[in-house]
Amino acid sequence: MADWRVIEGGVTAPKGFRAAGIAAGLKPSGAPDLALIVSDTAAIAAGVFTTSQVRAACVDYCQQHLEARAAAQAILVNAGQANACTGPQGWQDAVTSAETLAQTLGIAVESVLVASTGVIGQPLNMAALTAGIPPLVAALSGTGSDAAAQAIVTTDLVPKSIALELEMDDRPVRVGGIAKGSGMIHPNMATLLAFVTCDATVSPPLWQAMLRRAADRSFNQITVDGDTSTNDSLLALANGQSRAVAITEPGPAADRLEAMLTAVCAHLAKAIARDGEGATCLLEVTATGAPDDAAARLVARTIAGSALTKAAIFGRDPNWGRIAAAAGRAGVPFELKNLRVQLGNFVLMEQGQPLPFDRAAASAYLKQASAGEYLKTDTVTIHVAIGSGPGQGTAWGCDLSYDYVRINAEYTT
CATH class of the missing domain: 3.60.70.12 (L-amino peptidase D-ALA esterase/amidase)
Incomplete structure (x- = not known):
């Protein structure tokens, strides 16, 4: 503590x-x-x-x-x-x-x-x-x-x-x-x-x-x-x-x-x-089970930076496939059978296999986060496990909204 x-x-x-x-x-x-x-x-x-x-x-x-x-x-x-x-x-x-x-x-x-x-x-x-x-x-x-x-x-x-x-x-x-x-x-x-x-x-x-x-x-x-x-x-x-x-x-x-x-x-x-430009929520991604902390941080950072994942979160779409795909391209070797994906309290994937989940409730979780008061209740959490190693790491990002394009299209004009 x-x-x-x-x-x-x-x-x-x-x-x-x-x-x-x-x-x-x-x-x-x-x-x-x-x-x-x-x-x-x-x-x-x-x-x-x-x-x-x-x-x-x-x-x-x-x-x-x-x-x-x-x-x-x-x-x-x-x-x-x-x-x-x-x-x-x-x-x-x-x-x-x-x-x-x-x-x-x-x-x-x-x-x-x-x-x-x-x-x-x-x-x-x-x-x-x-x-x-x-x-x-x-x-x-x-x-x-x-x-x-x-x-x-x-x-x-x-x-x-x-x-x-x-x-x-x-x-x-x-x-x-x-x-x-x-x-x-x-x-x-x-x-x-x-x-x-x-x-x-x-x-x-x-x-x-x-x-x-x-x-x-x-x-x-x-x-x-x-x-x-x-x-x-x-x-x-x-x-x-x-x-x-x-x-x-x-x-x-x-x-x-x-x-x-x-x-x-x-x-x-x-x-x-x-406070990302146009953001409506904070994204916190934690990766565990990696060979070491550096590898876990890389997996978490790759997911947090995935444009497709960020866009899905903005659209309140619990599309776990984008999360899994981002973890897979992070450059950290792992076996698919060990992959676990969790969004908030919703476990979406276990041992490399999709699980049934309440899609409407998961979408509601994303909507609730986007409505949270600034820096207080507006965090979307993702937890990805890739194995049984000791490495763990956390990364932070935000969703990708229409306003991001508007803000940067108008930045110098």
């Missing part, structure tokens, strides 16, 4: 962090579009990024930064322009953004990470961005997480935020996070933009390893449309301000912190999947 609890505050819940979000004029709509997260002291930094060969300048900038120095103090995020496929000027704009923020905060430029989201091929509106940095810094607050979360969204319907706390050495240790993502979501790293803060003291290699594993169990297990972004970035800062004993090697303390970090990432990942 988890030994942490949910608290308020998002990325400003951990001690020593402030955040802000303002409208700087980067979005034509006039909505908030510039966010900042700052640690009061230098922090250990880790990151996981898109594996796409077509990457935004901010991705390359942050990767090079973290390879040279696993530390940072501030993260600047803009929405409106992705600064991807923008050539040498895009790189220079990322550098200038970091330099301008560093000068305003009075810290070294090496302490600044940057991230962008928006339309690919559009360079940053540098006049608006640089003019927005002084008021953004002035707006920094210990309660500014919600404003920052709102400022990074694009087609999202709602911002995503969470904070958790547990006791270590009789001291509260906290992890908080915010994220954005709704479309162009498919795991090839992480996917999306996500930012995590923590007030524990952790060695840099251990913090990076924790974040990579957390991403594999959360952001790398979500899919909306099968498209990976050019800007995918997951950045995490740990500043040690909790004053709990430093975690420098694997062990029980590291395991507890990693479990809480993973829970934060999983919450944000599920929120992104549920």
Whole structure:
């Protein structure tokens, strides 16, 4: 059982962090579009990024930064322009953004990470961005997480935020996070933009390893449309301000912190999947009986990403054949006689054979899920067993609706 609890505050819940979000004029709509997260002291930094060969300048900038120095103090995020496929000027704009923020905060430029989201091929509106940095810094607050979360969204319907706390050495240790993502979501790293803060003291290699594993169990297990972004970035800062004993090697303390970090990432990942463009429900797929956890995660992810399965769920059609077919093409060997498929409480297939079930009731289950209140009761669950192995894994997605096509057909027009 988890030994942490949910608290308020998002990325400003951990001690020593402030955040802000303002409208700087980067979005034509006039909505908030510039966010900042700052640690009061230098922090250990880790990151996981898109594996796409077509990457935004901010991705390359942050990767090079973290390879040279696993530390940072501030993260600047803009929405409106992705600064991807923008050539040498895009790189220079990322550098200038970091330099301008560093000068305003009075810290070294090496302490600044940057991230962008928006339309690919559009360079940053540098006049608006640089003019927005002084008021953004002035707006920094210990309660500014919600404003920052709102400022990074694009087609999202709602911002995503969470904070958790547990006791270590009789001291509260906290992890908080915010994220954005709704479309162009498919795991090839992480996917999306996500930012995590923590007030524990952790060695840099251990913090990076924790974040990579957390991403594999959360952001790398979500899919909306099968498209990976050019800007995918997951950045995490740990500043040690909790004053709990430093975690420098694997062990029980590291395991507890990693479990809480993973829970934060999983919450944000599920929120992104549920907020998929045009989605009416969250899809949670669990695979068991695989040779290992990685194989199980692959099976679950393949089913969650199946366009035919997603369309059937939107149509409230308990078409288990699409689920079985997706499991079969995941690339994990298994024998058909061992396949079991369950939708909610309805067992549709057992030992590779179809079972009689109440189709009307199963369809009603799907309809009830689609009518659920956002992020509360609107989850469709699928459980697939492929054998008797120890591996298990879960993936999250959403249904595929008519609105997904409409939203993306009109995205730049």
